[in-house]
Amino acid sequence: MKxxxxxxxxxxxxxxxxxxxxxxxxxxxxxxxxxxxxxxxAHKLFKAKVLTLPDGVREPSVEDDEDDNGAxxxxxxxxxxxxxxxxxxxxxxxxxxxxxxxxxxANKEAADEAIRxxxxxxxxxxxx
Numbered sequence: 001m002k003x004x005x006x007x008x009x010x011x012x013x014x015x016x017x018x019x020x021x022x023x024x025x026x027x028x029x030x031x032x033x034x035x036x037x038x039x040x041x042a043h044k045l046f047k048a049k050v051l052t053l054p055d056g057v058r059e060p061s062v063e064d065d066e067d068d069n070g071a072x073x074x075x076x077x078x079x080x081x082x083x084x085x086x087x088x089x090x091x092x093x094x095x096x097x098x099x100x101x102x103x104x105x106a107n108k109e110a111a112d113e114a115i116r117x118x119x120x121x122x123x124x125x126x127x128x
Contacts, residue, residue, distance in 0.1 A: 018037050022051060
């Protein structure tokens with residue numbers, strides 16, 4: 001199952017989280033609990049078989065798993081950066097930068113730097 005599919009589930013949720021069933025207990029969750037997770041965390045724990053999809057949600061097919069490692073994966077899961085991103089609230093920019101980098105962002109200045117770097121990378125195009 002692709003990260004973009006978890007992002008779509010989160011976008012459809014009122015909380016912005018992906019509801020997942022805990023298959024292997026870890027703090028603070030018990031086996032069988034259903035809890036909300038950020039899409040990237042849900043994706044990582046799903047691939048590690050710590051989380052499963054809750055009842056009523058279709059299990060991913062083998063093709064979905066194979067596609068997740070495909071050459072188009074980076075492009076398919078690219079984070080959308082709005083044209084007017086600089087006018088967004090600083091917490092929204094921090095969240096956007098975290099999605100771009102996949103890591104922690106300390107403050108709004110670091111977020112703006114990460115977003116600008118990603119825009120420059122995209123403008124430069126693929127490396128030769």
